[in-house]
Amino acid sequence: MKLLLTVHDGISRAGFILGCMALGAIVCIYAFEVISRYAFGAPTIWASDFVSFLLLISVFATAPWLTREGGHVAVTIVPDLLPAVRDLVLRVGFLMAAGVCLWASWICFEENIYLYNRGTSTLTTVRIPKWILSAFITYGLLNTGLYFLRLTFGASPKETQNG
Template sequence: MRPILTLQDVLTRLMFFIGVGALAAIVLIYAFEVVSRYAFGAPTLWASDFVSFLLLITVFSTAPWLTREGGHVAVTILPDLVGRLRQVILRAGFLVAAATCLWAAWLCIGEVQHLASRGTATLTTVRIPKWILVAFITYGVANSGLYFLRLAFGQALSETDSQPEVTHG
């Protein structure tokens, strides 16, 4: 099982860097748009579209990394109040989160297939196939769901064999 978990961690790290690159591209595109619009009086027609696409890529490429690192939103008032049942409640919450993410991924897989088979494109100035964007959403929710499963069942969160205690709050 360890090689599969390590492969998931490596893929997550790679996608995290893709998300960081997309965020850097957003900054550069916005800077270019501002200079083009206000210094040269020639706004671009494509900048807003690319920023939207890249923002989606940033969010869903980095979400599994954040889940892995415990950076997801966690409301822990109930687990904090119950003392020794804390781990049980947290793990149950992780199972619910995993089920929700994996269900969403299942729906997205069907949507990717549907969009690809129909050749549906975005309704923007810069038209791209919609399935590409939905594929990033699918990756983000599916891989986050798998990390929530790892949290629920106490699997190590990193490539090392250490198993940190599940504490988020």
């Protein structure tokens, strides 16, 4: 089991690095677009499309690692007001979050297959198969759901959460 969790962490760490690289590419593309548009009067036709694609990749590639690190959005007013059952409340919340993420990843997976089978492309200047982008959504939701399961059944939430 430990090996499986280590592999999961490694895949998620690689996704985090990919997401960070996507953010760096967004900065470079925007800088190029600004210089191209205002210094040379020659705006690109592709920059906006690639920024959109890369933004989606950055969000869903980094989400699992951020969840692992406790960087996900957490509203903890109820657990903070109920210190006697704080761990239980947090674990129930993690379990609910896992259920939602895993359910949504299943829906996205089915959509990936549908998009692939239909050969659907984006409606942008730069056309790419939509399934490639939706695969990142599936990856992010699935692995985030798995981390929420790990938080539900793993170490004490006090050890993994700020608060």
